[in-house]
Each structure stands twice: as structure tokens, then as C-alpha cells.
Amino acid sequence: MRTKICGITSYEDAMTAIKAGADALGFVFYEKSPRYLTPSDAKTIIKKLPPFVEKVALFVNADANSIDTVCQETGATLAQIHFDAEKTLYEALKTPHIKVVRAKIKEDILKYADEYRLVDAYCESYGGAGKRINIEWFDGIDCSKIILAGGLNPENVSQLKEYGFYGVDVSSGVEKAHGIKDAQKVKDFIFNAH
Numbered sequence: 001m002r003t004k005i006c007g008i009t010s011y012e013d014a015m016t017a018i019k020a021g022a023d024a025l026g027f028v029f030y031e032k033s034p035r036y037l038t039p040s041d042a043k044t045i046i047k048k049l050p051p052f053v054e055k056v057a058l059f060v061n062a063d064a065n066s067i068d069t070v071c072q073e074t075g076a077t078l079a080q081i082h083f084d085a086e087k088t089l090y091e092a093l094k095t096p097h098i099k100v101v102r103a104k105i106k107e108d109i110l111k112y113a114d115e116y117r118l119v120d121a122y123c124e125s126y127g128g129a130g131k132r133i134n135i136e137w138f139d140g141i142d143c144s145k146i147i148l149a150g151g152l153n154p155e156n157v158s159q160l161k162e163y164g165f166y167g168v169d170v171s172s173g174v175e176k177a178h179g180i181k182d183a184q185k186v187k188d189f190i191f192n193a194h
Contacts (some may be wrong), residue, residue, distance in 0.1 A: 001160065001193045002167035004056065004147065005186060007035035009179040011045045013186075020187040021194065023167065024054035026080065029062070029070055034178035035171065039070050046075040056080050056098075064092035071095040080118065098147070106137040109146070118169060121150035132156075138163050154188035168193050 005017040006026030014025055027042045028035045037045075046055050057076035059067050060083050067079050072095075079097040081089070090097065101111045104122040111117070121133040132151025143165045152160075153173035160168065172178075174185040 001157075001165050002147075003190050003193045004054075004167060004169040005171075005174065005181070005189075006056070006058065006149075006169055007033075007171040007175070007179055008045065008181075009035055009037055009041075011048055013181040014045055014049060016181060016183045017186050017190070018050065018053055020190045022053070022186075022190055024056050024078075025049075026056045026058055026169070026171070027074070027076060028058045030058065030060040030082070032060075039074050042074040042076070054078055058082050064089050064094075067097075068094045082120075103133055103137070106134070109137055109141065113142075113145070116145045116147070116166060118147040118149055120169075135160070135163075138165075152189075154185050154192055157189055158192040160193075 002023040004024035004026055005022045007028055008014045008025045017025055027037050029039065030036060055076045056078045057071050057074065058080040071079055079093065079095045080100060081097055082100045098116060098118055099112050100118045100120055101108055102120050102122040103109050109119050121131040123131045143163045146165050147167040147169050148160060148165050149169035152168055152170045157168055170189055174181055174189050176182040
């Protein structure tokens with residue numbers, strides 16, 4: 001399974017994740033998040049990172065122009081649309097992007113089934129709440145285009161291997177405080193996911 005470490009707020013945490021084998025890093029551009037990063041701070045981190053690591057910019061309730069502008073300015077390579085957007089927003093985006101399904105019920109995980117998508121547990125706030133999705137929902141489902149998020153940590157991630165998820169995404173499950181990663185948890189999470 002590919003791994004994304006989300007809620008990166010420092011160069012040190014970014015490099016810890018990369019050295020441990022992370023495939024992607026997530027940068028949160030949602031001001032209400034405790035992991036919020038300004039575009040200029042994200043740019044400072046991203047420009048120092050090595051190649052071949054996906055730099056994912058997470059957005060909530062933003063328009064296509066704002067998303068494209070932030071991604072271009074920061075050097076982010078993929079936009080994560082973490083809200084229920086209209087089809088017109090996706091059509092207007094110039095930046096490669098991934099849709100997020102905030103699943104309330106089992107049927108929600110089949111949304112955008114023909115696309116790579118991130119599936120997270122629904123909660124009122126957006127992301128990083130550590131709420132776990134009901135894993136039984138994925139029994140008998142083709143998970144090869146799903147990146148699973150929500151309530152994951154180094155202890156439970158290895159249990160997901162049998163489902164064949166494309167990837168896993170973690171934020172609070174590898175932190176010692178909001179936006180501060182625990183290096184050992186990051187290493188253990190990636191090791192156990194692989």
C-alpha cells in the first residue's frame with residue numbers, strides 16, 4: 001500500500017516521512033485546521049524536498065481558481081478536494097486532483113468507483129479527527145482505487161493489507177500533538193503499511 005503522511009507543518013517532519021518511505025505528503029490549506037499551513041510556509045518546505053514525492057494540497061470549501069493558484073505558488077503536485085464540490089469545480093481545475101468521499105453509510109464508498117479517490121470517515125469537522133471508518137464496509141469491494149483515511153495508526157494499518165487498498169492516509173495517528181509528527185510512529189506506520 002502506498003502511504004501519505006498528512007498535516008505536515010515542518011521541513012523536519014516532511015523529511016522524517018520521506019526517509020521512512022512515504023509516497024506522499026499532505027499540506028493543509030484549511031484555516032480552521034490545527035494543521036493549517038500558509039501557502040508561503042508550505043512553499044518554503046516544498047522547495048527543499050527531494051523529487052519523486054507527491055506533494056498534496058488539501059482544500060475545504062475553496063474555488064477552482066484559489067486551488068490552482070495555491071498549488072502553483074507552493075509547488076504542490078496534487079490537490080485533495082476534501083468537500084462536496086460541484087462537477088463544475090472539477091472541470092475548471094487545471095491542477096491534477098483527487099476527490100474525497102466522506103462516508104456516512106456503506107453505499108458512500110462506491111461513489112466515484114471508476115476513479116482513484118480518498119475515502120474518509122464522515123465527521124462534522126474536516127480531517128484529522130481520528131475517526132475510524134467501518135472496515136467491514138469494504139468486504140467484497142474492489143479497493144484497488146481507494147486510499148483509506150480516518151482513524152489509522154501504526155497498530156491497525158497492517159490489518160488492512162487483505163483489502164488491497166491502493167494506499168493509506170494518516171495524520172493524527174502519527175502525531176504527538178496537532179501538526180507535530182512523532183518520528184517513531186511515522187516510521188512504524190509506513191513500515192507496517194508496506
